[in-house]
Amino acid sequence: MKAPRAITLVNLWMTDPGQRYLPLGLLWLRASLEAAGFGVEIRDMQFLDDAEREDPAALAARLEDSHDVLGFSLMSNALPLVVETVRLLKQRRPGRRVVLGGPGPTTVARPLLEAFDWLDLVVRGEGEHTIVDLMRALGDDEAVRRVAGVSGRDAQGVFHAPDRALVVDQDSLPVPRTDDVDLSAYSVYTTVTARGCPYKCRFCEIPSYESRRVRTRSVDAVVDELCEVWEARGVRSVAFQDDIFLLSKPRVESILDQLHKRGVPIEWGGFARAGRVDPDWLARLSERGMRSVAFGIEAGSDRLLSRIAKGLTVRKAMQGIDAAVPHMHTRCFFLWGFADETLEDFYGTVQAAFHAQILGAHPEVGHVVPLGGSPLYLSWQRNPLEFHADYPFARVIVPPHSAALRTLVTEHPRVFSAHHAFPTPDRDAKWTAAAKAWPTDRRPLAPA
Amino acid sequence: MHDSPVHAAVRTYAASVGEDFDRCALGYAAGQALALSGNSAGALETWLAALHHPGAQGWPVLMNAVYEAALTTGAAAHTRDILDRKACELAELHLWSGLLSRSLGEVDRALTAFALAAEGTGELAFTAVTEQVRTLVDNDRLDRALAVCERAISRDTSGTLLLRTTRAGLLNRLGRPEDALVELDAVLAQAPRLAPAWLNRASALLRTGHKDAEDALHQAISIDPTLAPTAARLRESLG
Numbered sequence: 001m002k003a004p005r006a007i008t009l010v011n012l013w014m015t016d017p018g019q020r021y022l023p024l025g026l027l028w029l030r031a032s033l034e035a036a037g038f039g040v041e042i043r044d045m046q047f048l049d050d051a052e053r054e055d056p057a058a059l060a061a062r063l064e065d066s067h068d069v070l071g072f073s074l075m076s077n078a079l080p081l082v083v084e085t086v087r088l089l090k091q092r093r094p095g096r097r098v099v100l101g102g103p104g105p106t107t108v109a110r111p112l113l114e115a116f117d118w119l120d121l122v123v124r125g126e127g128e129h130t131i132v133d134l135m136r137a138l139g140d141d142e143a144v145r146r147v148a149g150v151s152g153r154d155a156q157g158v159f160h161a162p163d164r165a166l167v168v169d170q171d172s173l174p175v176p177r178t179d180d181v182d183l184s185a186y187s188v189y190t191t192v193t194a195r196g197c198p199y200k201c202r203f204c205e206i207p208s209y210e211s212r213r214v215r216t217r218s219v220d221a222v223v224d225e226l227c228e229v230w231e232a233r234g235v236r237s238v239a240f241q242d243d244i245f246l247l248s249k250p251r252v253e254s255i256l257d258q259l260h261k262r263g264v265p266i267e268w269g270g271f272a273r274a275g276r277v278d279p280d281w282l283a284r285l286s287e288r289g290m291r292s293v294a295f296g297i298e299a300g301s302d303r304l305l306s307r308i309a310k311g312l313t314v315r316k317a318m319q320g321i322d323a324a325v326p327h328m329h330t331r332c333f334f335l336w337g338f339a340d341e342t343l344e345d346f347y348g349t350v351q352a353a354f355h356a357q358i359l360g361a362h363p364e365v366g367h368v369v370p371l372g373g374s375p376l377y378l379s380w381q382r383n384p385l386e387f388h389a390d391y392p393f394a395r396v397i398v399p400p401h402s403a404a405l406r407t408l409v410t411e412h413p414r415v416f417s418a419h420h421a422f423p424t425p426d427r428d429a430k431w432t433a434a435a436k437a438w439p440t441d442r443r444p445l446a447p448a
Numbered sequence: 449m450h451d452s453p454v455h456a457a458v459r460t461y462a463a464s465v466g467e468d469f470d471r472c473a474l475g476y477a478a479g480q481a482l483a484l485s486g487n488s489a490g491a492l493e494t495w496l497a498a499l500h501h502p503g504a505q506g507w508p509v510l511m512n513a514v515y516e517a518a519l520t521t522g523a524a525a526h527t528r529d530i531l532d533r534k535a536c537e538l539a540e541l542h543l544w545s546g547l548l549s550r551s552l553g554e555v556d557r558a559l560t561a562f563a564l565a566a567e568g569t570g571e572l573a574f575t576a577v578t579e580q581v582r583t584l585v586d587n588d589r590l591d592r593a594l595a596v597c598e599r600a601i602s603r604d605t606s607g608t609l610l611l612r613t614t615r616a617g618l619l620n621r622l623g624r625p626e627d628a629l630v631e632l633d634a635v636l637a638q639a640p641r642l643a644p645a646w647l648n649r650a651s652a653l654l655r656t657g658h659k660d661a662e663d664a665l666h667q668a669i670s671i672d673p674t675l676a677p678t679a680a681r682l683r684e685s686l687g
Binding site: 300301302313314315318319322342343344345346347348350351352354355357358359426429432433436437 | 453454456457458460461464465466468469473474476477478480481484485486509510
């Protein structure tokens with residue numbers, strides 16, 4: 001193909017039902033691509049109805065008129081859908097070069113490309129520099145093979161270029177623009193002030209592509225962005241999407257101080273570690289606009305918390321929740337279904353979730369997902385996973401509704417590990433309890 | 449306590465969280481674990497044992513759990529008796545005892561319990577009076593319901609405007625819509641966005657054949673859209 005001058009970027013992030021979030025990852029990519037002189041068209045598939053958004057044929061038809069280079073940003077949940085969509089699209093438009101990026105394909109790039117010969121390229125990890133270098137290299141296979149952070153396929157077979165160094169100076173990245181985005185169509189204005197998480201929770205894969213080194217934008221850059229959208233776009237509330245926004249007390253205070261000085265009293269929320277908050281600080285943050293907090297608690301058993309390297313005790317977790325509830329909407333997340341979770345651990349988690357509820361928090365309980373880049377999965381991957389087409393409880397990642405996609409998932413457990421489950425002891429007893437406590441609201445599966 | 453995984457989990461969890469949390473909240477969480485393990489009787493027993501902390505966080509949630517478990521395990525009478533014994537220390541329990549008696553069809557015993565709870569103050573007294581009135585209305589004892597309501601109003605119980613709205617509804621049902629309208633006009637003068645008052649006003653106006661009834665229904669629904677089905681039923685039954 002000739003060196004391209006433009007790309008279509010497709011957002012297929014699917015998160016909370018009924019919620020629509022800004023396609024932040026694609027907006028950051030667009031900023032870098034535009035700064036390098038490339039044209040960028042973003043198509044946000046969040047706005048399709050459920051039936052169309054989950055139908056590969058419909059998605060492929062919608063993308064027939066895209067630019068010759070097409071990039072998908074996705075999490076693990078959308079991976080089977082995208083794989084099939086790309087297959088159908090390639091049948092109709094064989095000349096398209098398709099680039100997959102985001103957490104979904106990043107951690108399974110190798111088995112993904114080996115399994116599906118219609119996939120072209122995967123941008124692994126942080127994509128701003130990689131996508132620009134890749135666009136410059138397209139048209140020259142040898143050059144593409146040398147782009148750090150890219151895995152792909154060409155006439156010589158599948159290749160994996162070395163990892164790309166992470167962007168330490170986040171302010172060096174061009175800032176996304178939202179001037180052409182209808183912000184009112186999204187649930188809330190979201191932004192990221194830092195990338196990376198210093199913790200080493202074994203069920204999580206974030207450190208595998210963002211590292212444990214937290215790389216922050218400067219306080220000035222964050223405040224400038226928020227003042228801009230406050231004044232120009234009428235944004236009054238913000239959800240900070242950092243893995244842990246309340247990580248550095250001085251930094252959070254500095255952001256809030258500057259916003260106050262500039263007369264921008266936003267209301268805001270973000271993620272925090274339950275073990276790193278205290279009642280006085282949360283009370284002060286509440287006075288400074290903090291309206292919601294989300295904690296990952298995961299388990300109600302110290303034994304299991306230790307096994308998953310959460311760096312938290314049950315006592316600290318519940319103290320954190322108790323400290324937050326009087327001041328703000330408090331969400332807390334729990335997981336169950338671990339491979340070494342005893343029935344006693346499980347009932348500990350049940351108690352923690354109900355304890356959180358009676359304290360006034362909003363617990364959300366899900367089945368643990370074997371994420372491809374997580375230490376938990378990587379240490380398990382030689383053992384079999386289970387696939388449950390039918391289940392009676394809420395799940396973070398649900399199996400595809402179509403029989404064809406379910407077959408795709410079950411035939412490639414290493415690619416679609418996130419759609420599977422760890423075998424867990426006393427499964428029947430846990431399922432029965434989970435079905436009563438946290439019933440699923442999913443639609444019935446289509447007949448196989 | 450039996451040595452099952454769920455009982456072990458209850459002990460471990462309590463030890464893990466330490467002394468910082470009240471026993472009411474912990475009892476609720478432990479009971480949920482027991483209930484989900486299929487031990488509903490054990491759950492109820494645990495929740496009843498946790499009833500030592502009125503006013504603690506989650507107290508109403510715990511009491512709801514007790515009430516539901518008592519009904520689903522067929523232990524309503526047994527639970528009611530336990531609540532009655534504890535009620536000398538915790539007046540709130542009279543209310544829940546009354547609710548269980550009512551579910552057992554023991555109307556007079558329920559009314560006695562509600563009356564005892566209504567001697568309290570604040571939200572408890574208001575709720576107790578409301579349940580007393582509801583029970584009397586359900587049993588076609590409208591005159592006594594009106595007397596209970598008026599006695600509570602005279603005591604200036606919390607929620608007086610709502611009780612006066614209820615009184616107006618009773619007057620209407622007793623065939624005294626004009627008296628009801630006088631009461632409702634007074635209530636709405638103080639609380640013009642009290643949707644139930646508009647609904648009761650519509651009912652009284654419909655009964656008198658007054659043309660403003662539709663306007664009052666519209667007001668009620670515009671303030672509280674969830675009243676739309678009630679309003680529709682009202683139109684159907686009286687219109």
